[in-house]
Amino acid sequence: MDDPSRKKPQGPKDMLGRCELAPRRRARETFFSHLGVLELREERVDVVCALGRVISQPIVSSEDLPVFSRSTMDGYAVRAQDTFGATEALPAYLNMAGEVPMGVPASGVVRVQDAMKIATGGMLPEGADAVVMFEQTAPVDDRMIEVTRSVAPGENVIQAGDDVQEGEVVLQAGHRLRPQDIGVLCGLGVTRVPVYRRPRVAVIPTGSEIVPPHQVAGPGQVRDINSYHLSALIEQAGGVPDRYAIVPDDLAALTESVLRALAECEVVVLSGGSSAGTRDLTAEVVSRLGGPGIVVHGVAVKPGKPTICAVVRKTPVFGLPGHPAAIVIGFDLFVRPVLRLLSGLREVPWSSLRRPVIRARMSRSVSSVAGREDYIRVAIEIEEEQIRARPILGKSGLIRTLVDAHGTVIIPEERIGLERGEEVEVALFD
Amino acid sequence: MDDPSRKKPQGPKDMLGRCELAPRRRARETFFSHLGVLELREERVDVVCALGRVISQPIVSSEDLPVFSRSTMDGYAVRAQDTFGATEALPAYLNMAGEVPMGVPASGVVRVQDAMKIATGGMLPEGADAVVMFEQTAPVDDRMIEVTRSVAPGENVIQAGDDVQEGEVVLQAGHRLRPQDIGVLCGLGVTRVPVYRRPRVAVIPTGSEIVPPHQVAGPGQVRDINSYHLSALIEQAGGVPDRYAIVPDDLAALTESVLRALAECEVVVLSGGSSAGTRDLTAEVVSRLGGPGIVVHGVAVKPGKPTICAVVRKTPVFGLPGHPAAIVIGFDLFVRPVLRLLSGLREVPWSSLRRPVIRARMSRSVSSVAGREDYIRVAIEIEEEQIRARPILGKSGLIRTLVDAHGTVIIPEERIGLERGEEVEVALFD
Numbered sequence: 096m097d098d099p100s101r102k103k104p105q106g107p108k109d110m111l112g113r114c115e116l117a118p119r120r121r122a123r124e125t126f127f128s129h130l131g132v133l134e135l136r137e138e139r140v141d142v143v144c145a146l147g148r149v150i151s152q153p154i155v156s157s158e159d160l161p162v163f164s165r166s167t168m169d170g171y172a173v174r175a176q177d178t179f180g181a182t183e184a185l186p187a188y189l190n191m192a193g194e195v196p197m198g199v200p201a202s203g204v205v206r207v208q209d210a211m212k213i214a215t216g217g218m219l220p221e222g223a224d225a226v227v228m229f230e231q232t233a234p235v236d237d238r239m240i241e242v243t244r245s246v247a248p249g250e251n252v253i254q255a256g257d258d259v260q261e262g263e264v265v266l267q268a269g270h271r272l273r274p275q276d277i278g279v280l281c282g283l284g285v286t287r288v289p290v291y292r293r294p295r296v297a298v299i300p301t302g303s304e305i306v307p308p309h310q311v312a313g314p315g316q317v318r319d320i321n322s323y324h325l326s327a328l329i330e331q332a333g334g335v336p337d338r339y340a341i342v343p344d345d346l347a348a349l350t351e352s353v354l355r356a357l358a359e360c361e362v363v364v365l366s367g368g369s370s371a372g373t374r375d376l377t378a379e380v381v382s383r384l385g386g387p388g389i390v391v392h393g394v395a396v397k398p399g400k401p402t403i404c405a406v407v408r409k410t411p412v413f414g415l416p417g418h419p420a421a422i423v424i425g426f427d428l429f430v431r432p433v434l435r436l437l438s439g440l441r442e443v444p445w446s447s448l449r450r451p452v453i454r455a456r457m458s459r460s461v462s463s464v465a466g467r468e469d470y471i472r473v474a475i476e477i478e479e480e481q482i483r484a485r486p487i488l489g490k491s492g493l494i495r496t497l498v499d500a501h502g503t504v505i506i507p508e509e510r511i512g513l514e515r516g517e518e519v520e521v522a523l524f525d
Numbered sequence: 526m527d528d529p530s531r532k533k534p535q536g537p538k539d540m541l542g543r544c545e546l547a548p549r550r551r552a553r554e555t556f557f558s559h560l561g562v563l564e565l566r567e568e569r570v571d572v573v574c575a576l577g578r579v580i581s582q583p584i585v586s587s588e589d590l591p592v593f594s595r596s597t598m599d600g601y602a603v604r605a606q607d608t609f610g611a612t613e614a615l616p617a618y619l620n621m622a623g624e625v626p627m628g629v630p631a632s633g634v635v636r637v638q639d640a641m642k643i644a645t646g647g648m649l650p651e652g653a654d655a656v657v658m659f660e661q662t663a664p665v666d667d668r669m670i671e672v673t674r675s676v677a678p679g680e681n682v683i684q685a686g687d688d689v690q691e692g693e694v695v696l697q698a699g700h701r702l703r704p705q706d707i708g709v710l711c712g713l714g715v716t717r718v719p720v721y722r723r724p725r726v727a728v729i730p731t732g733s734e735i736v737p738p739h740q741v742a743g744p745g746q747v748r749d750i751n752s753y754h755l756s757a758l759i760e761q762a763g764g765v766p767d768r769y770a771i772v773p774d775d776l777a778a779l780t781e782s783v784l785r786a787l788a789e790c791e792v793v794v795l796s797g798g799s800s801a802g803t804r805d806l807t808a809e810v811v812s813r814l815g816g817p818g819i820v821v822h823g824v825a826v827k828p829g830k831p832t833i834c835a836v837v838r839k840t841p842v843f844g845l846p847g848h849p850a851a852i853v854i855g856f857d858l859f860v861r862p863v864l865r866l867l868s869g870l871r872e873v874p875w876s877s878l879r880r881p882v883i884r885a886r887m888s889r890s891v892s893s894v895a896g897r898e899d900y901i902r903v904a905i906e907i908e909e910e911q912i913r914a915r916p917i918l919g920k921s922g923l924i925r926t927l928v929d930a931h932g933t934v935i936i937p938e939e940r941i942g943l944e945r946g947e948e949v950e951v952a953l954f955d
Contacts, residue, residue, distance in 0.1 A: 142738065142753065143753065143756070143768075146757045146760055146761065160924075160925075161742075161747055162742055162744075163744055163745065165747075165922075167920055167922050169802075196733075196745075197732065197733040197734045197745070197774060197802070198732075198733040198734035198735075198745050198746055198773075199743075199744065199745045199746075200744045200745050214802050214803075215847065215922075216732065216734055216747070216847065216922075217734075217745075218744060218745040253920060253922055253923065257920075257923060258923045258924055258925045259925055265925075265928065266928070273757075273954050273955065274754050274755075274757035274758045274761060274954075275754055275849065275853070275924060275927035275928050275954070276928055277753050277754060277756075277757040278750040278751070278753055278754030278757070278849060278924050278927070278928075279750070279924045279925065279927075279928045280738075280753075281738035281748055281749060281750050281753040281754075282738070282747070282748050282750040282924055283748075284738055284739065284740075284741070284742075284748060285738075286738050286739045302627065302628075302646065303626075303627040303628040304627045304628035304646055304647075305628075308572065308710075308711035308712070308714055308715075308716050309714065309716045310714075311714070312591075312592055312714075313629075314592075314593055314629065314630045314648060315593065315626075315627070315628050315629045315630050315647075315648040316628055316629075317591055317595075317646070317712070318711055318712050318713075318714060319711060320708040320709070320711050320712040321708070323572065323573065323707050323708055323710075323711040324704050324705055324707060324708030324711075325704075326573070326707075327576045327703075327704035327707040327708070328704045330576055331576065331704060338573075343628075344627060372599075372627070372644050373644075417645065417646065419705065419708060423705070443905075444907045445883065445905050445907060445912060451881070453875065475873075475875055477874045477875060482875060489687075490597055490683060490687075492595075492597050492645075492646075492683055493683065493687060493688045494590075494688055494705060494708050494709045494712055495590075495688045495689055495695075495709065497705035497708070497709075498695065498696070498705050498706055498708075498709045524703050524704075524705070525703065
C-alpha cells in the first residue's frame, strides 16, 4: 500500500515521475531513448494468411507479368498496319484466320491481311501486334470481316511485362499487405511470403482481488476485466496477446511470472491490480530484474497517471494502471507505439492523417486542471444536424464509461477546460 | 465470345444494363430491391474470440457490477460525518481500526471515529461510507491518524452497481465488439457471446486460361490473381471466403460449381475470366438457376462496367469483371454492402463519416467521359508540404496500378475530368 514510510525502488538517475509527474511528451522521449533499437524477427507465411501482415523483404519479381502479350478486348488480333486508314466509309477487309483459344497459344499465325478472333486475356498470336474491338468490325461472310477503324500497334494489348517486369521490386519491405498486394503475389507465384513476426505480448493480470471471468466474484472479489481488455487492444494493434494466469499480490509469485514472460515474449504488460500495493509490488519486481529498469513512473495525464514504463534487458515492460479508462491511455501512449515499432511497418509521411478522427462540437463544458492532459471520453451524437461530442462523465474505474463512449477528446495541458459548442477532434475507438 | 449473333440470356423485365448501362445509383436500387431482406444467422463464440464480431442479442446484466462498494483511492475507509469540518489547522482524529485485505471482506467494522486502511479496489467495510486519501491524512501514532480534509458520503467510492446494474442492457444487438466491450463482458461473466455468423462467401474463379498461383503459367496461361484478391477483400469486410476450384469455360462444370456454392454459401461471387466468353457463360448459368436471376447486367462505371448482379432463390450472386481494378469497384458497389447487411451491424448516423478518406489536390489533370463515373486510382504524395493525389494511369487489367495506388478518386458522371490542383477526396484502401 502507498504508505509514505515505505521505501521506493530505485531507477536510473533520469527516472521520471517519481517526485513530479512527467509531461506526456517527455515521458515518451525518455522511454523510447532507453528502449533503443528493437530487433525484428521474420517468418514465412502462406499467401492466403498474409493479409494485413508486414513484409520483411522486398518482393522482387522473378519473371514478367504477364509472360506473353494479351488482348484487353474481345475482337480480332491483326497487324495494325493492315487497318491504317480504315473508316466506316472505307473499311479494311481482312481474312478470317481462325480463333485464339483461351489458355493456350494459337495454332496459326497472323499474316498480311489476316484477322484472328481473340477474347480478352487471350494470347496475342504470332504476327499480330494489335487488337480491333468487335464493335469496330462487321462480318462480311464466313471468311472475311470488315474493319471500320484503324488501330495503332500495341492498341488493346497488354505487352509481356507491362504489369511487372522481371527483376522489378513490386513491394518494399515494411509494407502492410492489402488485398491487391495478395493478388499481385499470387500473380507472381509468390505463395510463401516473408513477413515480420507479430510481437508476442505477455499480459499478466495482478491483484489478489481478481478472479477469472467464468468464476463468480465473491465478496471483495472482481472478475478480470483488464487483461481481456488489454489482450483485445493488443490483438487489434497487430500483436499476439499471451494472457498469463492471475498473480496475487505476492513478490515471489509476481517475480516468477515476469521472469517467465521475459523469457517467452517480446513485450511484457502487467495489468494492475488497481491498488497501490500492487503497483508498488510491480515496481519492486521490475526494478530488480535488470537495467535500465523503470524509466517512467507516473505521467501527467488523467486518467493514466500511475503508468510505469521500464526496459529490462532490452525488453519493454509496462505496469498499466488498474482503471479501465486509464489502461487505454497508457496503452495508446506507450504500448501501441512499441507494437508499431515491432511490426516493422515503414511509415509513410501521411500515415498520421488516416487516423479515424471526427470533428465535433462539445455538447457541454468540461473542466480540467492546468499542468496535465485530460482525456475525456465522449459519445458522438447528431443534434440539430450537428455532430456533437457528449462527455461521458464518471470515474475512470468504471468500464462502462468506455463502453458508452465512441472516442476520446484531449484537453491540452495549458487549458483548464473545454467550452460548450467548442470544436474538438474526437479520436474514435477502433 | 461476344459475337453479336449470339443469343443473350433473359432476365426479368426490369433487368438493367443489357441495352444501356445502368447508372450506379439505379443499379444499386434495382439490385437491393430484388434482394429483399436477408436472413441473419447466429452463433455463440468464446469471449476471447469475439473482438470485431457483431452481437446478435442485447446483453443484459444478470448482476450488479461491482457487486459491492469499492474504494477508488488508497486511504482510509471512514464514516464521512466523522471528518466533517476537518482542516489542516483543525484535523479530525480517528482510531486505526485495522486494514481491509484485498479480495475478501474486512473482518472488522468501522464504528464512530474509526478509520480502516484500504487500497484502491478494496471492499468498503461495514459502517464506512467514504474513503479519505492517504495524502489527506497523517499518522499520529500506531493507533491514531489525523484527517486534514472532510469527505462527503460516497466520496472516493464506487457503489455497488455503479458500473452496471442488474437487468440493465449493457450492449445492444447489432453492436460490433471493441476491446472495452470484451472487457465489460468479462466483468459480467459473459464468456460465451451471442454473435451473428460471419457470412460464408463462395469465390469461384473461372476461365480456361487460369492456373493456381503455385503453378508455372505456360504460354497463354495466367496465374489466378482475382480469386485471391477477392478473398482478401471478403475477409477484410468481415466475410469468410471459401475459394472454389478454378472452373474452365464450360457450361456443365460452371453450373455444377455454382449449384454447390448456392447450397454451401450465403453469397456467391464468380470471379471472371476476363473474356466475354466467360462472362456470357456466367450470365447463362446464373439465369438458369432460379428467379429473379440477373437483375443488373452492366453498370455505367469505369472500370467495372461488365458487372453482373443476380438474385437466385434469395441468394445474391455476382459476376465480377476479370480486370483487377474493375473487381474492386464491383466489390465496393455491391458485394461489400451485402456483407454489411449480413453482418447484422446496426448503423449509427455518423458511420459514413468515419471512412478512411483524405483530402488532396490532383497533381495533374485527368480526363473522363460524361455519362459514366470514372474511378481513378491515385497515389498520395507530399509535395511542397501539400498532400497530392497522383493518378496512376494504366489499363485496368494491370494489378500493378492497384498495388502502386493508395486509394481512389471518383470523377462524377456529369464531369469530363479533374483539373490539376483541384481538391478531391481520396477513399483510401484499407
